[in-house]
Amino acid sequence: MARHLITSAIPYINGIKHLGNLVGSQLPADLYARYQRARGNEVLFLCATDEHGTPAELAAAKAGQPVAEFCADMHATQAKIADGFRLSFDHFGRSSSPQNHALTQHFAGRLADAGLIEEVSEKQVYSNADGRFLPDRYIEGTCPNCGYDGARGDQCENCTKQLDPTDLINPRSAISGSTDLEVRETKHLYLRQSQMRDQLNAWIDSKSDWPILTTSIAKKWLNDGDGLQDRGITRDLAWGVPVKRGAEDWPGMEGKVFYVWFDAPIEYIACAQEWRDAGKGSDWERWWRTDKGADDVRYTQFMGKDNVPFHTLSFPATILGSGEDWKLVDYIKSFNYLNYDGGQFSTSKGRGVFQDQALDILPADYWRWWLLSHVPESSDTEFTWETFQQDVNKDLADVLGNFVSRITKFCRSKFGEEVPSAGTFGPAEEALIADLDRRIAAYQSHMDAIEIRKAAGELRAIWVAGNEYLQSAAPWSTFKTDPDMAAAQVRLGLNLIRLYAVLSAPFIPDAAQTMMTAMQSDDWSWPSDAATALAALPGGHAFTVPDVMFTKITDDQHADWQTRFSGTRD
Ligand SMILES: Nc1ncnc2c1ncn2[C@@H]1O[C@H](COP(=O)(O)OP(=O)(O)OP(=O)(O)O)[C@@H](O)[C@H]1O
Numbered sequence: 176m177a178r179h180l181i182t183s184a185i186p187y188i189n190g191i192k193h194l195g196n197l198v199g200s201q202l203p204a205d206l207y208a209r210y211q212r213a214r215g216n217e218v219l220f221l222c223a224t225d226e227h228g229t230p231a232e233l234a235a236a237k238a239g240q241p242v243a244e245f246c247a248d249m250h251a252t253q254a255k256i257a258d259g260f261r262l263s264f265d266h267f268g269r270s271s272s273p274q275n276h277a278l279t280q281h282f283a284g285r286l287a288d289a290g291l292i293e294e295v296s297e298k299q300v301y302s303n304a305d306g307r308f309l310p311d312r313y314i315e316g317t318c319p320n321c322g323y324d325g326a327r328g329d330q331c332e333n334c335t336k337q338l339d340p341t342d343l344i345n346p347r348s349a350i351s352g353s354t355d356l357e358v359r360e361t362k363h364l365y366l367r368q369s370q371m372r373d374q375l376n377a378w379i380d381s382k383s384d385w386p387i388l389t390t391s392i393a394k395k396w397l398n399d400g401d402g403l404q405d406r407g408i409t410r411d412l413a414w415g416v417p418v419k420r421g422a423e424d425w426p427g428m429e430g431k432v433f434y435v436w437f438d439a440p441i442e443y444i445a446c447a448q449e450w451r452d453a454g455k456g457s458d459w460e461r462w463w464r465t466d467k468g469a470d471d472v473r474y475t476q477f478m479g480k481d482n483v484p485f486h487t488l489s490f491p492a493t494i495l496g497s498g499e500d501w502k503l504v505d506y507i508k509s510f511n512y513l514n515y516d517g518g519q520f521s522t523s524k525g526r527g528v529f530q531d532q533a534l535d536i537l538p539a540d541y542w543r544w545w546l547l548s549h550v551p552e553s554s555d556t557e558f559t560w561e562t563f564q565q566d567v568n569k570d571l572a573d574v575l576g577n578f579v580s581r582i583t584k585f586c587r588s589k590f591g592e593e594v595p596s597a598g599t600f601g602p603a604e605e606a607l608i609a610d611l612d613r614r615i616a617a618y619q620s621h622m623d624a625i626e627i628r629k630a631a632g633e634l635r636a637i638w639v640a641g642n643e644y645l646q647s648a649a650p651w652s653t654f655k656t657d658p659d660m661a662a663a664q665v666r667l668g669l670n671l672i673r674l675y676a677v678l679s680a681p682f683i684p685d686a687a688q689t690m691m692t693a694m695q696s697d698d699w700s701w702p703s704d705a706a707t708a709l710a711a712l713p714g715g716h717a718f719t720v721p722d723v724m725f726t727k728i729t730d731d732q733h734a735d736w737q738t739r740f741s742g743t744r745d
């Protein structure tokens with residue numbers, strides 16, 4: 176049994192997330208976790224909310240709440256929504272947890288002991304109008320790299336370059352919009368990432384199987400200008416992990432906190448401690464410490480492209496620099512962006528469809544199927560209501576739902592609500608079985624390789640194969656001349672429903688459960704071969720006809736949603 180540690184990029188706490196956030200990290204991670212569990216492997220699937228930093232403070236201020244309270248409420252909201260989308264986290268933690276505070280301070284202490292932290296007197300932007308320093312996202316301006324005018328003080332969203340607030344051209348305060356800014360001196364800690372350039376380079380070079388998107392972004396910033404630059408890892412903020420050197424105070428750093436991008440990835444580890452402390456597991460170190468049993472773990476991370484530099488450079492620098500035996504990531508699956516109807520999704524601007532709204536209008540499986548089968552793997556993709564309506568109606572209602580409905584209803588009317596026993600399979604059935612063997616093998620290899628669009632395409636083809644078989648076998652006609660043959664055809668069809676439940680569960684878990692329940696089975700075992708899998712429900716086995724699995728999206732709904740979600744949300 177293989178062991179899989181799987182993490183999704185941790186969603187930021189500034190609000191309810193949109194569909195882009197879902198498809199760019201959590202949903203594909205869930206697909207993979209569900210698939211690995213279905214294959215009988217041991218999985219620890221972790222996610223958390225990313226709670227520190229300036230946008231959390233800005234969002235709390237806007238909501239009129241103290242920041243700790245705002246984060247606690249928003250964490251609960253995001254957890255409920257994750258549940259609604261059936262995200263099967265083993266634990267959904269919080270980067271503000273005591274475990275993460277201690278572990279972040281521990282890493283900082285180790286890095287300092289290794290000579291990888293430098294105290295620097297730094298020039299920082301001070302806003303006279305706001306009466307405070309403006310770290311990170313408190314400041315906006317034009318990107319010096321690509322010219323994008325909405326770049327933030329820590330990163331340009333447009334070209335993914337990591338920035339310092341003083342890099343911005345024409346800077347302005349994100350709080351007041353004021354341009355009355357000046358540069359003042361203050362002391363901060365810098366992580367000497369540049370010392371680790373060769374080590375990181377060699378490590379990234381050793382990952383020949385990584386997606387091009389991942390390695391190209393990593394290499395781009397590794398070799399940017401003079402190479403990997405040292406980064407400030409502390410900030411003048413009140414909310415965050417207080418700067419300490421392990422358990423000790425850090426003279427000169429009073430009142431400062433670690434930068435959110437320093438503590439956020441450490442939460443992947445702390446989250447396993449939270450999982451253990453919540454009584455959900457006993458030994459977290461066998462997932463994370465290669466000296467304590469984690470050397471056979473395969474660790475896969477999922478994230479959108481803007482997160483790649485932090486996961487290929489900064490976080491590995493923290494891990495490697497600590498000199499301790501922490502697990503490094505084995506595979507980074509990264510994604511391009513999902514855009515919304517001619518523009519970008521944006522939490523801060525309230526543009527697009529948000530996760531709570533999506534669940535209000537349709538069941539999770541509709542979203543899961545469309546988003547996963549259109550995941551922005553090789554390029555950005557666009558969500559439009561038109562393609563959404565068209566694809567969901569076709570794949571889920573016309574193909575899968577229709578198959579289940581036709582075969583169960585036909586059986587009930589001619590043979591009653593049990594699997595008919597008569598008849599034997601002929602050449603058409605043997606051909607379908609051979610086709611399914613090939614397709615299931617292809618589906619597995621795409622899922623193993625996390626080629627999600629290809630996997631979705633193969634699953635769709637598996638559904639279509641059943642439909643086409645039913646169409647040409649036409650048991651309703653066969654029944655008139657050869658009822659035994661019709662019985663064999665129906666037996667195959669009913670067994671296919673159970674097999675569809677097993678194969679489809681990683682994509683559409685609720686519909687899979689409906690199919691399995693209708694077949695009155697709980698045999699979720701992954702098929703070894705199609706012939707055996709299609710004999711699981713023997714003649715005489717009782718079943719029920721499920722309710723309509725997928726109602727079609729109507730033109731009226733399409734028009735209504737198109738209008739309703741065209742503006743921005745407060
Ligand atoms: N439009 C998008 N398409 C795909 N993935 C996205 C998109 N926007 C964000 N992501 C990814 O979603 C994950 C969670 O994002 P996070 O909560 O940090 O929001 P973000 O990147 O600040 O985006 P926003 O500001 O729109 O909320 C990250 O891995 C990020 O790369």
Ligand SMILES: [Zn+2]
Nearest residue numbers: 318321331334
């Ligand atoms: Zn840029």
